[in-house]
Amino acid sequence: MKTRLRKSYRLDALDHSIRVARTSREANLLHDSKRAGVPTPTVYQVDTAGCTIIMEYVDGSRLKEALTDMDQSELRRTCKHVGSLIGRLHSAGIVHGDLTTSNMILTDGAKLFFIDFGLSDYSYEVESKGVDLLLMSRAFKSTHYALHSRAFEAVVDGYREVVGNDETHLISGKMREIEKRGRYSERSQASMVPDIKQGQV
Amino acid sequence: MPPLILGIESTAHTFGASVATTDGSILSDVKRTYVPGTGRGIHPREAAQHHSSIADAVILQALERANVTARDLDGVAVALGPGLGPTLRIGATLARALASRLRVPLIPVHHAIGHIEIGALTTRSSDPLVVLLSGGHTTIAAFASRRWRIYGETEDITLGNLLDMFGRSAGLASPGGPEIERLAMKGKSFIELPYTVKGNDVSYSGLLTAATKLLQAGRPIEDLCFSVQEVSFSMLAEAAERSLAHTEKKELLLVGGVASNLALRKKLEIVAGEHQADFRAVDPKFAGDCGAQISWTGTLALSRQMFVDIERSQVKPRWRLDEVDVPWR
Numbered sequence: 001m002k003t004r005l006r007k008s009y010r011l012d013a014l015d016h017s018i019r020v021a022r023t024s025r026e027a028n029l030l031h032d033s034k035r036a037g038v039p040t041p042t043v044y045q046v047d048t049a050g051c052t053i054i055m056e057y058v059d060g061s062r063l064k065e066a067l068t069d070m071d072q073s074e075l076r077r078t079c080k081h082v083g084s085l086i087g088r089l090h091s092a093g094i095v096h097g098d099l100t101t102s103n104m105i106l107t108d109g110a111k112l113f114f115i116d117f118g119l120s121d122y123s124y125e126v127e128s129k130g131v132d133l134l135l136m137s138r139a140f141k142s143t144h145y146a147l148h149s150r151a152f153e154a155v156v157d158g159y160r161e162v163v164g165n166d167e168t169h170l171i172s173g174k175m176r177e178i179e180k181r182g183r184y185s186e187r188s189q190a191s192m193v194p195d196i197k198q199g200q201v
Numbered sequence: 202m203p204p205l206i207l208g209i210e211s212t213a214h215t216f217g218a219s220v221a222t223t224d225g226s227i228l229s230d231v232k233r234t235y236v237p238g239t240g241r242g243i244h245p246r247e248a249a250q251h252h253s254s255i256a257d258a259v260i261l262q263a264l265e266r267a268n269v270t271a272r273d274l275d276g277v278a279v280a281l282g283p284g285l286g287p288t289l290r291i292g293a294t295l296a297r298a299l300a301s302r303l304r305v306p307l308i309p310v311h312h313a314i315g316h317i318e319i320g321a322l323t324t325r326s327s328d329p330l331v332v333l334l335s336g337g338h339t340t341i342a343a344f345a346s347r348r349w350r351i352y353g354e355t356e357d358i359t360l361g362n363l364l365d366m367f368g369r370s371a372g373l374a375s376p377g378g379p380e381i382e383r384l385a386m387k388g389k390s391f392i393e394l395p396y397t398v399k400g401n402d403v404s405y406s407g408l409l410t411a412a413t414k415l416l417q418a419g420r421p422i423e424d425l426c427f428s429v430q431e432v433s434f435s436m437l438a439e440a441a442e443r444s445l446a447h448t449e450k451k452e453l454l455l456v457g458g459v460a461s462n463l464a465l466r467k468k469l470e471i472v473a474g475e476h477q478a479d480f481r482a483v484d485p486k487f488a489g490d491c492g493a494q495i496s497w498t499g500t501l502a503l504s505r506q507m508f509v510d511i512e513r514s515q516v517k518p519r520w521r522l523d524e525v526d527v528p529w530r
Contacts, residue, residue, distance in 0.1 A: 007435075007438075007439070007442075008471050008475075009435060009438045009467075009468040009469075009471040009472055010431075010435045010438075011391055011431055011435075013391055013393075014391065014393070014396065014431065014432065014435060017393070018396060097399050097400065098399070098400045099400065100400065100447070102447060119398065119399060119400065131356060131399055131402070135399060135400040135401075135402065138351065138352070138353075138400075138401075139400075141350065141351070141523070142343075142345075142350040142351060142352050143350075143447070145345065145346065145348070145350060146346075178356055180519075181355075181356060181357050181358075
């Protein structure tokens, strides 16, 4: 059972609408992702107003911990598989919205589940797919910094096998573009210069 | 007397100079800030002209207040980036000239690391999850294995940009943050605005557009300021909470110019409390850009002999936080 609890740092009105929206979104997307061929916990019951979902319990370990015990070839194989699952989601018009190794469960039978779809969305846009993969890349970079380049390369390889070369190329270009925005960059500087329409009264 | 470092900051609208010692005393901190006209943003060239007209006086005053002379210095630290090229070059040119004249090392400092280190010094934090909010950064980072690792950041504009640009569209004086905070206290009703969190990242451009449109449609400025703060700060609090849960750090440290906002502090304090972490915020006098963040970080770099040759000391407007080697932590 997963209940979204009230966050006391948010205003009640804001907090409640966020929790309700995420609960219903998660329930729908867990289901649609499974149909897209990505293992997710089966949803048994949803109480939107109570912000609660009753779903299957997936027994296994978080990929975050599982990765650290893997040898090179196992690591590559697993990360490639992660990439192909992301590819299946994206091909079905779904972005996960919170791709980290904490949100992937590896079962004893070596089956990989994606969980936590509260920030997921339906989208075919290159921008949203780019953000999704960027989050994945960042998770490797911050949490698994020693593995980052090898692991993420394998993810992209797996992704490419599902969505194709052209699409992968398009999305990795977008990722570079998005990454430049957040850091102190041309864009955040440009937004400080005067002649921006919104800036004029 | 422990070694003395002069620090020079000129990454954006502020030109600052400060003298610090390796044992953590900030002996002086002098700054002057370029203020664009109401309704306008920073113009990089005008800011650079401002800096070059007051730079000598600021540096001299920093030495005077510290009660030292230039000859007492053991090094000159300068923020080489990230920031605006034209203003960065003013600080860099002066620092090179001083270092070469005094025959002391030139110490390159990353502006964001300056914010973090002055925050850690003034709050006695040792291994915090850092929330860095300045004009150029909206970044959540933690230290691991010689680098600051980025856990979350903005995917478009920074929180500082959001407040500045919304303030500008409402005709408020620059910087917008303090004015918005004052008006928000008078806000009564909450107006719904786009709330966008993706993983540990936030996105503020949709919020800016929506709030600006509602302002033009005649909604009360106080209510909008209140709602812009509520939504943007809650998004950040959520991103920080996710990062805190993930990293399991026991300290949450807020640094950068936006750190002085009380409504924001309150939200982050709640997040920290719920995760058994201590909440700390940088001393308000060192929250905004200042020389002290550079002089103090300069002393840390000095301890590891992290110098740069003058010929190779070009400014780095897009220097990334997670590219910087930090051997002193």
